[in-house]
Amino acid sequence: MSETAPYASKPSQSLGRLYGTGPSPTRSEFQRDRDRIIHSTAFRRLQHKTQVFLHHEGRHFRNRLTHTLEVSQIARSIARALHLNEDLAEAVALSHDLGHTPFGHAGERALHRAMLPFGGFDHNMQALRVVTLLENRYAEHDGLNLTWETLEGILKHNGPLLHPDGSPYGRFADEGLPGGLDAIPVPADLRLATHASLEAQVAAIADDIAYNAHDIDDALRARLIGLEDFLDVPMAGPIVSEVLHRYPGIPVKRQTHEVQRRMITRAVEDVIATSAGNIAASGVASAEDVRLSGKALVTFSPANAAAETALKHFLFARVYRHDAVMVPVLESEALVERLFARYMADADMPGRWGEAGRAAGGHDRARIVADFIAGMTDPYALDEYQRLFDARPEFR
Template sequence: MNQTASYASRPALSPGRLHGTGPSPTRSEFQRDRDRIIHSTAFRRLQHKTQVFLHHEGRHFRNRLTHTLEVSQIARSIARALGLDEDLAEAVALSHDLGHTPFGHAGERALDRAMAPHGGFDHNVQALRVVTLLENRYAEHDGLNLTWETLEGILKHNGPLLHPDGRPRGRYAEHGLPAGLDAIPVPADLRLATHASLEAQVAAIADDIAYNAHDIDDALRADLVSLRDFLDVPMAGPIVAEVLGRYPDIAVKRQTHEVQRRMITRAVEDVIATSRANIAAAGVASAEAVRLAGRTLVMFSPQAAVAEQALKRFLFERVYRHEAVMVPVRESEAVVERLFARYMDDADMPGRWGEAGRAVSGPARARIVADFIAGMTDPYALDEYQRLFDARPEFR
């Protein structure tokens, strides 16, 4: 095991789990969290959930599982370089998308609209619901019984939810905190006004690095753009020029992979150098000091951050809003909205979901319906749609 820095999270200092467990002779508490996540049903379902391109279109597009594994690998690399607890960084990375719906962000938007009268839908809160309430594998408790640090990282890896004075911040500033937080059982207060651990911050930026690189690859596989389209795009452009200049005659897929791996390497190196400087400047000497630092410490350099935002804008305009993507997006949003309405109206849900739904009404039933839909894979959602409406959407 690598030597960890003083500001790393330490399993021995954890507030622990909601349900006590005996010590393990072979694994730290954060290793146990990682293993519980990998063996969960929700983790396996990620294999059949859309990232950007619907999984059934083929061409080896990423799905939520392959994306999650890429994020995990990048998070471990950064955590190791910074002297952090690699297992906690990996646990947060592996669990960060467990609350996502079928059909990617389109499904999330649709479910959030459907749940608007009942408090809305938030995928980070849903991930907490999955790991604390909805997984039902263990004999003695619901959920995965994860440590406080992993739960904190799932909820707060993108930053605090509250300002120190209690005002909602960031994405929650306009509409307030997402519904359902008070109902989630946790071993200790998640402290919504403080930053999360450096390990959680690493998982968050690893997510950005991974999807920037693989969305370029998937967009090229989908023939939505060409490599040369990126020549004038910050972050990607200089690397594309290097690769095309050095390897002008190799296959495009090889050129693309060379661009992708160089982008990841340079982004990782930028984050490591910048974060080391930030940590030193902040003078943090413990994980608690990190939480009270008042700012995110793991980040891109200012120059790289500007370039990364420009790359995201390019991908949004040329890929995510391309009509070839938007046709299935609109169709999949309609699937989720119609499923929700039908379950809320009169349709029974299968298994334990139907039993739970029949016992309640109103907002309580809506939350059960949202839990059920959010846990669906893309194919299962389509099967349910076929069962309820005797039709199968065409995503083309």
Template sequence: MSETASYASQPEQTLGRLYGTGPSPTRSEFQRDRDRIIHSTAFRRLQHKTQVFLHHEGRHFRNRLTHTLEVSQIARSIARALRLNEDLAEAVALSHDLGHTPFGHAGERALHKVMTPFGGFDHNVQALRVVTRLENRYAEHDGLNLTWETLEGILKHNGPLIDSDGRPVGRYEREGLPSGLAEIPAVADLRLSSHASLEAQVAAIADDIAYNAHDIDDALRAGLVRLDDFGDAPMAGAIVREVQSLYPGVVAKRQTHEVQRRMITRAIEDVIRTSAANITASGVASAEDVRSAGRTLVAFSPEMAVAEKGLKEVLYARVYRSEAVMRPVRESEAVVERLFEGYMQTADMPDRWAQAMKSAETAEGRARIVADFVAGMTDPYALDEHQRLFDARPEFR
């Protein structure tokens, strides 16, 4: 990796970890974070968690793990071009979905619904619970003992949670701050009103780039749409027409791949150009300057941002809200709700979790334990548990 810029996060300047560790002769602090994440149980479980299409439907659809790996690759590419710390960008990208439930966003909505009386459910906060509390592999502590910078990136890669006056911003303005923020163990305050590092901002936009491209590919594999259906779509339409003109006799599968890779390349190049100009114009000279810059610096150009938003609207209308997707979504939401209510009533859970339920002193404490347990499930395990508890197994057909 080439020398990083002054505004990049420097591993030797990290605020550190909650539990001290000796120096590594071969790895930086952010490389150690990346490796701890990859070797975690929660990371492996991503291979059996839904992205958009239920994992067991076949056809090589993306799951949370393959999506995460694609985000990581895109994040490293952008970070390298901007002379940022690739290892921190990768660590945040690899961990950004560790708090997701089984059955994709459907499971998250269901868990938030049943947890509303107990403070709600937020997948970014849940990811922090995973890496600071729920992973239990180390002899000396719970969690992965990640650096402050990685924890900050997990929590704030989509931007600050509050403004300088302490008022919630963005979606939190509507929903209120998620429960559990005060309980996150970190070596220093995570500073909810500041922006995260450029590396975390890179991970966030890499997420958008990845799922826009691969959701088109998966929708085509599922037979929900044809490539021609995107001929008038923002961001994708011009590329579809270009590919069909260049390769008119090539089968649709190859045309789709050409569209996908061109979309990713052009989005990445747009982000690099725009972000480099934003960084220069802002005058930031350090990672701390980035946090106090008052705005997100890693971004699409205005034209690409409009097109990207328009493509999302097309995907929602033609893919995410199609009956073929919504039918299993509704059933999977019901599975998560039933599991939650069942465990709340019986605490019929594996020993570690059952013991925690016995020790919980409040209904909110019990609910959070159940939410932790359900959120960590893979799709198949959730279905197995539903079969065990209710003698019924949804087919999602």
């Protein structure tokens, strides 16, 4: 990795870990974080968790693991071009979805509704719980014992949680901060009113880039929509027109891949050029300056930001709300809600979850149940549903 810029995060200046570790002769602190995440149980579970299309619908659709790897690749590319710490950007990217439930955002919505009386459910907050509390493979402590910078990036890669005056920021203004923050063991204050590092901001925008390009690919593969339907859609339309004009006679899957790779390349190049300008104009000279800058510095250009928003609206209306997607979405939401209600009422959970659940009540039991459900893969959630209700939804 080339020498990093002054405003990049420096592993030698890390605020450290909750539990002390000896120095590594071969790896930086952020490289160690990355490796711990990759070897975690929660990371492996991502291969059986829904991205957009449910796990059973086809082996070639993306799951949470393949999406995470794609985000990681894009994040490394952007971080390298901006002379940031690639290892920290990769660690945040690899861990950003560890808190996701089975059945994608449908499962998250259902679990959040069920948890509203108990502080709600947020997948970034849950990812923090996974890496600090729920992973339990180490002999001397729970969690993965990650550095402060990686923990900060997991929680705040999408922005601060609080305004400087202490009021909830952005989407937290309506429902308040996610429950359980006070119970997270961290080596230092996560500073909820500041932006995260540039590396975490890179991971966040890499997530957006991957989502847009790959959801188009999966939607076309599922035959929910055709390439021609994108011709008038900002961001995608000019690229689709270009590909159809240049390669009119090749198979659709080849045309689709040409569109996808061009979208990723142009989005990445736009982010690199725009962010380099933002960083220079801001005058930041350290990672601390970045946190105190009061705004995100890794962004799309204004034109591309508007186009990206319009593309998201199109995908929401034509793909995410398509009947072929919504029928299994609604069934999976109902499944998660029924599992939660049953565990809260009388059903025992397997293994250590059952032991913890029997010893807890009220808010504490609800959080244990949420932890258990959030950690499930799609197939395991179906197995548990069949065990408890003697039925197995087919999502058709």
